Amino acid sequence: MLEKLFAYFIRKRNSKFDTGEILPVKCKTPVISVGNLSVGGTGKTPLVIYISNKLSELGNKVAVIGRGYKRKSKGEIVVSDGKNILADVSEAGDEMLLIAEKTCCPVLVHSKKYEAGLSAEKLFNVDYILLDDGFQHRKLSRKCDIVLIDRVSLENPFLLPKGRLRESFDALARADIICLTKGAKIQDLIRKLPKNTKPNLKIFEVNFVQASAYSLFNKNNASPADKKYIAIAGLANPKNFFEMLTNNNYCIIEKINFSDHHNYTKSDILKIINSAKRNNTACIATTEKDAVKLKKYKAEFINNNIDIFVFPLEVIIKGDFISAIKECVSS
Structure with a gap:
């Protein structure tokens, strides 16, 4: 109807x-x-x-x-x-x-x-x-x-x-x-x-x-392929992003979905940081669209020794x- x-x-x-x-x-x-x-x-x-x-x-x-x-x-x-x-x-x-x-x-x-x-x-x-x-x-x-x-x-x-x-x-x-x-x-x-x-x-x-991934906080740093990652995405269809990571042999130990065009809050950042600590990893994987919103929380991630790696598309x-x-x- x-x-x-x-x-x-x-x-x-x-x-x-x-x-x-x-x-x-x-x-x-x-x-x-x-x-x-x-x-x-x-x-x-x-x-x-x-x-x-x-x-x-x-x-x-x-x-x-x-x-x-x-x-x-x-x-x-x-x-x-x-x-x-x-x-x-x-x-x-x-x-x-x-x-x-x-x-x-x-x-x-x-x-x-x-x-x-x-x-x-x-x-x-x-x-x-x-x-x-x-x-x-x-x-x-x-x-x-x-x-x-x-x-x-x-x-x-x-x-x-x-x-x-x-x-x-x-x-x-x-x-x-x-x-x-x-x-x-x-x-x-x-x-x-x-x-x-x-x-x-x-x-x-x-x-x-997938093009060459890089650190959001230091673009000279490439994404280490031998590390564990928390993957986060605020997309209409995050499944494609997560599949791209696993198809390129990245070890994804937790996936966190947000709504498309999600505006990240301090509460969201705390959730991501806690997930990284709980899973004993310092590596976050995300999209370019999410990265432009996450960069303002640089201090929070660096203070917790966590790096965000951005995975662009070619x-x-x-x-x-x-x-x-x-x-x-x-x-």
């Missing part, structure tokens, strides 16, 4: 854009949207970072805009001007701060993403605006719609609250590029594509593999993905 009610409101909202009742805001600068059909856990943030850096390497100037989910600030915040980080995690949100730290791009957040797009265009002389989590944000016009789909979404194709989908697979009629992540198979996707799929739709397989894509994006934008 609730799923049908959710579907009704989604259809009603989308029809206002489809019929022109609501007109999207248009930027002069080409907008590239990276989004999901589902709620979280598909690998969107690493892909946004990948696209930003690849476009920058080609000599393009890129700005990244987003909402800054679970940030404590209001209005518009310039997280980075492309040279300096200008906001902390409470002002920027974990994902947008991570994007700012891992790219050389201006990063802006606003609860109305189209306003961030207009500001990015006004404040920075950029060639592309990259819209984070933009598939459902139809208020901002875009030249290229990239959608990530994981295996779980294909196997459990139900709308919220029964499943994880924000929209049905019919929404893929708007997609220009689909990225299959985390075990999603192309044959399973093809069975769910709508009949009015765009004729030039491109499909890519995107894999995420994006591997089969095919000429960036050329496909540029072709889509120019068409």
